[in-house]
Each structure stands twice: as C-alpha cells, then as structure tokens.
Amino acid sequence: MRERLAHWWLPCACVLCGQVQADVVCVGCADDLLTPTPRCVRCALPLASAGLCAMCRYQPPPFDATIVLGDYAPPREALVLALKFGGVLPLAGWLARELASAWAARRFLPSGDPIDPSTFDGNDKPGLVVPIPLAPARLAERGFNQAWEIARRLAPLVGAAASADLLVRSRSTAPQTGLASERRHLNVAGAFALARHADPRRLHGRHIALVDDVMTTGATLADAAAVLKRHGAARVTALVALRTPAPS
Numbered sequence: 001m002r003e004r005l006a007h008w009w010l011p012c013a014c015v016l017c018g019q020v021q022a023d024v025v026c027v028g029c030a031d032d033l034l035t036p037t038p039r040c041v042r043c044a045l046p047l048a049s050a051g052l053c054a055m056c057r058y059q060p061p062p063f064d065a066t067i068v069l070g071d072y073a074p075p076r077e078a079l080v081l082a083l084k085f086g087g088v089l090p091l092a093g094w095l096a097r098e099l100a101s102a103w104a105a106r107r108f109l110p111s112g113d114p115i116d117p118s119t120f121d122g123n124d125k126p127g128l129v130v131p132i133p134l135a136p137a138r139l140a141e142r143g144f145n146q147a148w149e150i151a152r153r154l155a156p157l158v159g160a161a162a163s164a165d166l167l168v169r170s171r172s173t174a175p176q177t178g179l180a181s182e183r184r185h186l187n188v189a190g191a192f193a194l195a196r197h198a199d200p201r202r203l204h205g206r207h208i209a210l211v212d213d214v215m216t217t218g219a220t221l222a223d224a225a226a227v228l229k230r231h232g233a234a235r236v237t238a239l240v241a242l243r244t245p246a247p248s
Contacts, residue, residue: 015082015091016075024090025079033070033079034098043218044068044243061218063210063225063236067102069095072214072242080213080241084146092149095213099150099239100157103209126237127206129155129162132224133192135169151211154239160209166202167224168195192224194231204232215240 013019014026016033025033038047042056044066070076083091131147139145148164155162170193194200208228210221215238225236 012090015078015088024088024094030098033076035070037070039066039068041065044215044238044240046071046245061222061225062229063218063221063238066215066218066221066238066240066243067099068215068240068243069098069102070242072216072244076242080146083149084142084213087144089144089149092146093153095241096150096153096157099154099211099241103158103237103239125207126158126160126209128166128202129158129160129209129211130166130224130228131162131164132210132212132220133165133167133169147212150213150241151209154209154211158209163198163202165195166198167192167227169193191220192227194227200231203228205234206232207235207237208233210236210238211240212238213241215243 012021012024014021014029015024016029017026019026019028021027038049039045040047040051040053040056042052042060042063042065045053047053072080079091079095082088083095129151131145131151133147134142134145145164152162152164169191210225210228212221215221218238221238221240225233225238228236
C-alpha cells in the first residue's frame with residue numbers, strides 16, 4: 001500500500017535518464033528497454049530469430065526457459081545497480097510488474113517451445129516463486145536480497161506463493177564478476193541446496209519461477225535449477241531483470 005501511494009503522489013527521477021515524473025522508470029526509457037528482441041527461449045541470448053541457440057539445442061541447461069526484460073548494458077544496468085547497491089527498493093516493484101507482464105505475454109509448452117497465446121489454456125502458471133539466495137555474509141552486509149525483493153512482489157502478480165528460504169547457499173562463493181565462463185560454472189557448482197527445514201513435497205510436479213537480477217552465463221541459475229529439479233520440480237522458468245548479451 002505504501003509503495004502504491006508513493007507511486008501516485010510522489011514524483012521521482014527516472015533512474016535511467018533523470019526525468020522527473022511519476023515512476024522510477026519513465027515511459028520513454030521503459031519503451032526502449034522493453035522493445036521485443038528475438039532471444040533463445042531457453043537461455044535468453046539474443047538471436048536473429050526466436051527459437052533455441054546452438055548451445056541450448058545440444059547441451060540444454062537445467063532450467064527450461066528464461067524471461068528477461070533487456071540486456072545488461074549501458075545505461076540499462078542502472079536498473080539493477082541502483083536496486084542492489086543504491087537500495088532503491090521501488091525498482092523491485094517496477095521490475096516485478098514488468099516481469100509479470102512478460103510472463104503473461106510469452107507462453108511456453110513443457111518442451112520449452114513458445115506457443116500461440118490464442119490457444120493457451122491458462123494453466124501454465126508457476127506454483128512457487130523462489131529467489132536466488134545470497135550468502136549469509138553478503139546478506140548481512142547489504143541488508144536485503146535484491147532477488148527476493150523482486151520475487152516477493154512478483155508472486156502475487158502471477159498468482160503464486162513465494163518462498164525466501166526454500167533454497168540456501170550451501171557454501172560461500174567468490175563474486176562472479178570478472179570470472180570467465182568456465183570459472184563461473186566451477187565457482188557455483190554445488191553452491192545451492194534445499195534448506196533443511198524445507199518440505200520437498202512443495203516442489204513435486206510443480207512449475208517453479210526462479211528469480212534473479214542479472215544473468216551472465218547462466219551458471220548460477222543452472223546450479224539452483226538443478227537442485228529444484230532433483231527435489232521434484234517438473235519445470236523451472238528463470239525470470240531475470242537483465243541478461244548480458246553474450247557469455248564472458
């Protein structure tokens with residue numbers, strides 16, 4: 001309620017261009033960010049036409065599909081940097097709303113292929129929304145998990161429950177920034193686990209929405225999705241604010 005009142009009554013500066021208006025992202029910048037781009041259905045890498053990239057065709061990741069709002073590139077990276085390091089929490093609400101809209105616009109078959117929305121029967125909803133967890137030390141330092149701030153606002157918009165502590169970090173990892181692709185995968189291998197108190201029955205046969213702020217190689221999402229699949233999830237769709245145009 002407080003965020004809704006602030007949205008209607010308090011002016012704010014667009015985090016991308018600085019224009020003072022009613023929301024954290026102005027209409028012009030939003031239109032630019034949300035311009036449809038052909039992407040790999042599975043990993044969301046930009047493609048010449050929508051479908052599956054060569055890597056996902058021959059070595060598919062544990063997650064079944066990925067929805068992103070745009071590329072992690074100037075000036076758009078300010079969306080997640082302002083949230084993660086600036087504590088601009090209203091951005092979490094804006095990103096959640098746009099991800100929910102993107103979910104509604106892109107329907108998926110269990111195989112991961114897009115389907116015609118006119119034939120969609122409305123049953124492809126997530127059963128649970130789960131954020132990528134932060135390591136305890138990093139959570140204590142930052143004071144919040146940006147993925148959870150997005151996930152908890154996204155869940156009611158897609159008609160699902162959300163769980164902040166279903167997944168946990170089973171070990172600390174080095175920051176992914178600056179690591180090459182193969183090092184990223186090694187860095188997060190085995191880094192996630194189901195929480196000890198978690199009931200695996202919450203996952204059995206369900207479609208899980210896995211939320212994060214940035215996707216680079218997909219290593220973090222892949223390791224987390226593999227844990228969810230091992231404990232019974234039927235399908236995992238990654239919902240990510242921004243995606244780097246190509247793996248580093």
